[in-house]
Amino acid sequence: METAERKQVIESCIQDKLKPVVRKIDAEALYPFEFMNSLGSAGVFRSQALLSETLLRDTDLIERTSTACMTTGFNLWCHLAAATYLRRTDNVYLRQKLLPLLEEGGLRGGTGLSNPMKFYAGLEKLHLKAKRVAGGYSVSGQLPMVSNLGTDHWFGIVASVEEERRIMAFVPCRADRLSMKEKLGYLALNGSATYTCAFDDVFVPDDWIVSEQADDFVEDIRPVFVLYQIPLGLGVTSAAVESIGKAAGRQGGCNRYLSIQSAEIGDELSRRKEELRRICLDPNVTAQWSAIVRLRLDTVLLTLKAVQADMLHHGGSAYLQASEPSRRLREAYFLANLTPTVKHLEKMLQLMEAQSLSAAPRQREGEP
Incomplete structure (x- = not known):
């Protein structure tokens, strides 16, 4: 499926199968079966492309879905992570029998x-x-x-x-x-x-x-496992930036006095997206492990910043249970506690930095 056609199919599924039921997903624990099934039937999950192309396509799908509903983006992350296991296994039965069913929507993972x-x-x-x-x-x-x-x-x-x-x-x-x-x-x-x-x-x-x-296998698939979580936060952040913009004229425009504005978050978001793209384009994504962990942490921190700013810009209306800003706030706190959690990520980064320092050549006495 060509990129333009694929994006059109995804957007159609989001508009027709996802957005009408977002509140039911959030408030009534509705599982987005119709949306997931429609994507699979349309061939969106299929992957015969090179690794970098697959990563770019899958992360784009998760991000665009999470902009509308991060719960559903999370379900996609689960499904695509499961597909990653079967794409990397040497087990013929799993690769030839089950992987096609996952990629065609007959099974979910x-x-x-x-x-x-x-x-x-x-x-x-x-x-x-x-x-x-x-x-x-x-x-x-x-x-x-x-x-x-x-x-x-x-x-x-x-x-x-x-x-x-x-x-x-x-x-x-x-x-x-x-x-x-x-x-x-x-x-x-x-x-x-x-x-x-x-x-x-x-x-x-x-x-x-x-x-x-x-x-050994988990070490091999772990970078993609974590990489696919990053667009969850990017999608929610994108939605928060747009939401803040819509609230600009409220109460005589006094939102301009708030310390965090959409332009600031948007600039940070653009940098995170560019870094994600850079990592995806590396043919040896495993070598990007430390960069992935750093970007995963930076993204969740940006998402928390964005959704809290969104709440403040919308004021009292955001505190309604069914409001979109309050849903995004709750989604962001889930992302912060999704494995690897913020504290888990902080631990990994500190250990990586310590290992890097210990592995660096020691400076000889007398050298500048």
Whole structure:
């Protein structure tokens, strides 16, 4: 699909299938099935392009969707992250049988890697354990939150095998002995189809194994996993900038006295977008890991700044539960706590900086 046609299809889906139900997604936990299905049927998820082109297309899709509704942008992030697992696996069944279904909209995917990402950062223990059995593995344990799940959904997991190594698998929500309980009552993102997933000796056949060496595989896909979160914030920030502009004439134009204006946020937003594009165009995106982490943190901080300014510019009308500024405020606070969270990102950056300093050649005595 050519770029112009693709953008037209996406815009049509946003206008016809998403915008009319945004309030129901936010207030009634409606899952945006029609929107997701329409994108898949139109071929928007298909990827036979080079890596850089795929990254540019996918991040653009997430950003444009998040401008209208970040809950749905988050669902897209889950789905495209899951597709990334299958694009990178050596498992023939997953690549040839399931990946086409994900890319054509017949199946939807969840990430399931919140706990593993925290495990690899030294923040949590791994919640799932696996033991080798005939034809696959038996997995037990509980994941407290996995999003974008449902009847025709699959999601990624990482489980430890006798504490010696870890495997990564892609499992269906319909798997035997897997029980799920929907989680609601969040400040935002209730339409994200988030569930607690309990594994009670769930049989995971070899056909579902993404990698027998999860440590290396997660390191390989982690940059794209985090990269795809950045346009969530860019989309919300774009919507906030536009919203601030619409409020300029309120109450005799007194918003001009506020310290944060749309032009300032817009300038920062443009720089973040350009940096994202630069990273996407690097054929070795793994080498951009530290830049991705920095941009992810800078973006969420900018998003928080933008949505709070939006609230102030709109004044009392923004404090209505159904207002768009208040929805974006709640969405932004979710982004701040999405793995990797702000504190998780800060830890990673400080460790990277410390490692960089220790690896630098020591200055010889007497040198300037």
